[in-house]
């Protein structure tokens with residue numbers, strides 16, 4: 001089967017984006033892993049699939065698959081690429097769209113300056129909705145990781161995140177502790193592990209070890225989760241500039257019960273087609 005795709009990225013978090021409106025796309029986890037493979041396939045952190053809307057009041061359905069082939073609920077950098085993709089491909093001429101995901105509706109908007117702003121929805125702290133095994137819903141909680149106890153904030157941006165504050169993000173144990181946190185038994189659906197250095201009340205530096213993809217150059221939902229965690233812990237004030245290894249994002253959040261807004265770039269690298277077995 002020949003599949004048309006676009007290669008895109010948001011701050012170096014890269015995607016293979018598939019049009020499931022004009023071509024029929026049903027890929028097995030093995031085929032998804034092949035597409036994501038950087039040596040034998042195209043190579044990407046996530047595969048994004050654009051499908052027709054399934055419910056009234058939305059424009060498209062947005063499906064997200066990690067490089068390991070697993071389908072997940074949300075992807076922030078992908079959401080920015082999604083609106084650019086449907087626009088560039090002529091699937092809509094709207095610059096503001098409503099998109100259904102596994103975890104609810106989000107609203108990306110192409111700004112006149114070329115950046116994209118996304119209403120990422122309301123963050124969730126209730127442990128059972130993250131899901132996180134915890135008898136209490138405290139904002140800061142100890143998590144035993146090997147022989148270390150780390151203090152994390154567990155929060156869902158539609159997908160699960162565990163955010164910890166570190167003194168220096170460049171020296172954070174992302175490669176060693178990231179996989180242990182990702183598969184920690186207290187996160188039954190695994191988790192994205194964020195390492196945040198607070199620079200000042202409006203700026204952080206962030207690295208994220210992503211569930212199903214490993215450390216990426218940037219994670220949009222991870223940036224939202226870190227800012228929400230930092231504000232909830234009294235360390236940050238909105239808006240916050242998030243410096244990732246792939247570039248910068250702006251995140252705004254007005255507190256519990258309100259949605260998070262993320263602004264950043266979305267880039268198309270090339271379009272092509274690939275033979276899939």
Ligand SMILES: N[C@@H](CCC[C@H](N)C(=O)O)C(=O)O
Pocket residue numbers: 013045046066072073074075076077078159160192210211212213216218219220221222
């Ligand atoms: N890169 C993403 C998040 C992709 C999904 C994540 N790895 C998960 O498993 O939840 C982003 O920009 O948010």
